[in-house]
Amino acid sequence: MKSDFELGPFSVHLYGLMLALGVIATITVAYFEAKRRGEMTSHLLSMSLIVIPLGVIGARLYHVIDQWSYYSQHPAQIIGGDGLGIFGAVIGGGIGVIIYTKWKKISTLCWLDILAPGLILAQAIGRWGNYFNQELYGFPTDLPWGIYIDPAHRLSGYEAFSHFHPLFFYEFLWNLTGFVLLMVLGRKLKNWLLKGDIFLFYAIFYGIGRFILEGFKLDVWTIGGFPTARWITLTAIIVSALVICLRHYRLKYSIRRKLP
Numbered sequence: 418m419k420s421d422f423e424l425g426p427f428s429v430h431l432y433g434l435m436l437a438l439g440v441i442a443t444i445t446v447a448y449f450e451a452k453r454r455g456e457m458t459s460h461l462l463s464m465s466l467i468v469i470p471l472g473v474i475g476a477r478l479y480h481v482i483d484q485w486s487y488y489s490q491h492p493a494q495i496i497g498g499d500g501l502g503i504f505g506a507v508i509g510g511g512i513g514v515i516i517y518t519k520w521k522k523i524s525t526l527c528w529l530d531i532l533a534p535g536l537i538l539a540q541a542i543g544r545w546g547n548y549f550n551q552e553l554y555g556f557p558t559d560l561p562w563g564i565y566i567d568p569a570h571r572l573s574g575y576e577a578f579s580h581f582h583p584l585f586f587y588e589f590l591w592n593l594t595g596f597v598l599l600m601v602l603g604r605k606l607k608n609w610l611l612k613g614d615i616f617l618f619y620a621i622f623y624g625i626g627r628f629i630l631e632g633f634k635l636d637v638w639t640i641g642g643f644p645t646a647r648w649i650t651l652t653a654i655i656v657s658a659l660v661i662c663l664r665h666y667r668l669k670y671s672i673r674r675k676l677p
Contacts, residue, residue, distance in 0.1 A: 475509020
């Protein structure tokens with residue numbers, strides 16, 4: 418399977434193309450979400466100049482830490498090499514959103530809500546980049562939808578197997594479902610939601626899917642024998658759920674106190 422193609426004098430890498438499409442999708446969805454909420458859409462371009470670079474730096478840093486056993490032996494590849502981590506991208510991009518919104522004195526929580534649906538859609542699109550690179554697959558399987566992996570891309574110890582669980586596709590479907598869910602929730606529950614709730618629902622939904630799918634992965638970064646991604650997602654799920662419950666409880670309690 419080819420991971421790139423020639424377009425005239427240019428070589429187009431499909432992984433990079435999927436990432437670019439993901440960025441476009443995020444900005445496009447955020448534009449319509451900002452407009453629906455009555456926010457200034459002009460902030461999007463300026464914000465992206467901060468959010469995207471910090472997201473890329475965070476994604477690369479997470480990947481390097483994840484694969485430190487390799488990069489410690491090949492330090493020259495730390496900058497400019499392949500590989501990105503979604504958790505680093507979200508953290509880096511989130512820092513960018515905070516910096517911009519504090520600078521412009523606009524609501525951070527509101528803009529996190531605006532960006533969340535487009536973010537999970539971008540993650541769905543980006544997973545196809547993993548497909549072209551043959552780098553996100555699970556245990557060997559003989560199921561009809563098992564994906565063929567070229568020998569050169571098979572992990573050590575699994576060279577004798579040809580077909581594996583297509584984790585990229587499982588996560589694509591999960592994230593696409595999450596996109597639809599966040600868009601529906603933002604409209605059906607708009608009178609109930611507080612600022613920041615959509616982003617918290619994103620963290621819960623994506624966290625659940627990633628927690629489950631991490632159990633299918635072959636080579637994972639662990640802390641204390643437990644996959645690091647599961648530590649992160651479990652924390653995100655619990656904290657986000659608690660924050661939603663506590664904020665709404667406090668609001669309900671304050672309303673009751675004001676009633677005669």
